[in-house]
Amino acid sequence: MDPHVSDPSAPLKGGPSKKTEKKLAKEARHQVVSFVFMIFLTSVAFLTVASDTIPNRFAIPFILLIAVVQVLMQLYYFMHLNDRGNGWNNIMLWTGIFVAIMTVPTLMLLIGVIKF
């Protein structure tokens, strides 16, 4: 095999194909929109807590929901989890999240302070 063809340290030249360029432009638009939306959601969460009129009973589930939405946007728009060929990444990340969902309430609740 000719070693020059396969030098992984050689700079890549040229630009993306037309199709990729289009896709990238669309992606960038989505990312800016989701960024604005994330800023908005964050502000809503802070305002919910800052205002004294909203009771905690509503505020806590609400800000948790906002956090989940934000994280999903990060994972799928910024980290491209929904791209093709990401099946295994999804499986392992969601398994991690599953274990996390078991772990957090356990450490919070099942520590002998209140018996369930």
Next chain:
Amino acid sequence: MSQAYAKKSVLWDWLTTVDHKKIGILYLAAGGFFFALGGLEAMLMRIQLMFPELGFVSEQTFNELLTMHGTTMIFLAAMPLLFGFMNYIVPLQIGARDVAFPFLNSLGFWLFFFGGVLLNLSWFLGGAPDAGWTAYTPLSSAYSGTGIDYYVLGLQISGIGTLIAGINFLVTIINMRAPGMSMMRMPLFTWSSFVASALILFAFPALTVGLLLLMFERLFGATYFAVEMGGNVVIWQHLFWIFGHPEVYILILPAFGIFSEVLATFSKKRLFGYSAMVFATLIIGFLGFMVWAHHMFTVGIGPVANAIFAVATMAIAVPTGIKIFNWLFTMWGGRIQFTTANLFAIGFIPSFVMGGVTGIMLATSAANYQFHDTYFVVAHFHYVIIGGVVLGLFSGAFYWWPRMFGYKLNETLGKWFFWLFLFGFHLTFFVQHFVGLMGMPRRVASYLPGQGLDSLNLISTVGAFFMAFAFILFAVNVVVSVKNKSEADPWDGRTLEWGIPSPTPEYNFAQTPLVRELDPLWYEKMHGNGKLKAAEPLDDIHMPNGSILPIIMSFGLFVAAFGLIYLVHPVTIIGLLITLVCMFVRSIKEDHGYHIHKEDIQNEEGAG
């Protein structure tokens, strides 16, 4: 042999190797050493318990022995020995030339090794850890000596190595399979290694955090476990068992994989219910994460929580039962050869089932109050770990020895070894069920005479001597069989690892094989010419370069650990700097490896 390698000295070659086969052998050697050490600790404990109120070792020494026996056997013996087989065999079984991250593979080994050395140095530097392998707080956080610091940092370092190894196996199995080797054509050992690696990935971070907290608590005055400061001691137990329960599946699943390979090969039959076996492995892995609190039934987390975890625990018996029946059906109607490897596999089935039955008994949370912390528990987990994991390791050793070392272990000695070991094992642990039911607590250095415990304990110790003697026979076997050269495929194997020359070339496969069926080699024997079909023309083979960095990186952490244990901050900083500089060098230095030329491969394959 390539020119680049021929020049180096043998020692340098082994220290810098990134070859998965050599790293596998390193794992086996280090794991074997720690196994012998853990066995020695067990023998000392059994001698102490031979007669009531015997003063063979002091109470403190006994505590240290029981802690180090458990810790060594789980972290430094069983897991590394399995990693040895996984490292050597999995790439061969999927038709790969190496693992996905050869450098990280080597780093994983050296981290484990230095962690293990650190832990065992505690014997000479102020006493070994003495709070049990579970190191429950506040005993470990407030009432134990420096030994626990060695425990925390030793396990932290070797735990990072394990996590790295786990990710490496996952990526290897997903990305490096030969053409045609779909997930559902992978041998069961590869499948179970895959699931075990996934368990490592999700279980070890909990241990990392637990150890981190314990380290901060002991060395830097944190107060997570100090109740008077608002802390809570149960948090440690949860973190430990969120890791600890998957850990036992990390151990048993690869052993299940070994049995599946061995039973199919020596029954001359395809594994019965392959897809059910894969599915059962996945289910066991999944359920393994939902049951950890069954170790904590008596802590007082509440009846509803206990009930949920009890039911989840019992559910694991279902996929395990599926596996047991599939193994039996694999043998059913087969032409069974009673080789030593197969004897271990057959001996495993009833032994493990007994451990499973006591498992169900222990899972009954109400009854658990009676069994908890007695020898009944000791009997149970030795039945699953020796009856499952250790028998699996020996089975795998006899099965893969010709592939790994080029010679066959002596069968006559092997059979003696098997029968003595199996007999000794049941003699040691069967009676412990009854000792436990009579109320003898575990982890206590002695017992009083005249309570009906004397003769059963003596029997147990006699059994332990049988096991020790059997293990010596194995060691003898390893030495005396060296001249017993083996052909490449001594067992008439079914999977890819038997289709290549012996000794295994460093590039594994001259041409990547084409996989056409489950049990690809057997398929070629039945439907082809008995040789693996190539998926590519013969060409230059790309190989990674060896590196000394992993060993220096691990040594840096080893140094830093001493700095932390004795709170000498300059030493900690120097140690961490060593590691960070190595990481930096690794990051900025591009190393694209080298090529083995087509002509050299042709020569070697022709000669072999």
Next chain:
Amino acid sequence: MAQAEEVKHDQALPPYPEKATLEGKNKFLGFWFFLGGETVLFASLFGTYLGLRNGVADGPTSQELFHLDLVFYMTMILLTSSLTSVFAIINMKKGNYKGLLGWMWATVALGVAFLSFEIYEFWDYTVNYGLGFSTSAFASSFYTLVGTHGAHVLFGVLWISTLLIRYAKTGLTLTNAPKFYTASLYWHFIDVVWVFIFTVVYLMGV
């Protein structure tokens, strides 16, 4: 085996330069799995914090400590740094190497700004409020959770700076593309963790 996946250099830029070689694919996959493990690591820390957050002993409580304005600034900084690292990757895929470097440097700068705020915050709590590491179980678990996140930010800053200096003049290659890509994934993950920290620790603690 890397060569089997080789891309010819005279052709257009590969659409996924980070996954164009087998090494790149392995890195990409392995790094995602690592993040799956990190999820459990942070979950354990979150759980510990939530279990202990009322264990304040004689020390200050979270209500006495937390200022929403500071946390809001920190959140905005980290969110923005997530966007800059996304721009960096878009530029990488467009073949605009200068753009990649520029946006990555912006990410590093925002990371440093975030860290400065965090150091100020910890200093403030320690000196002005008397919340030492050993003051209470709440204090220990708070510093451990937020500090572990901060340590991740610090590592990210060092890592990305190393890459930026090392590859300042090489142009995009098949070797460094996966490195930049995984670094950006890491950075997003840090942001994901922070989203839960500001929600669960700060907003629920005020």
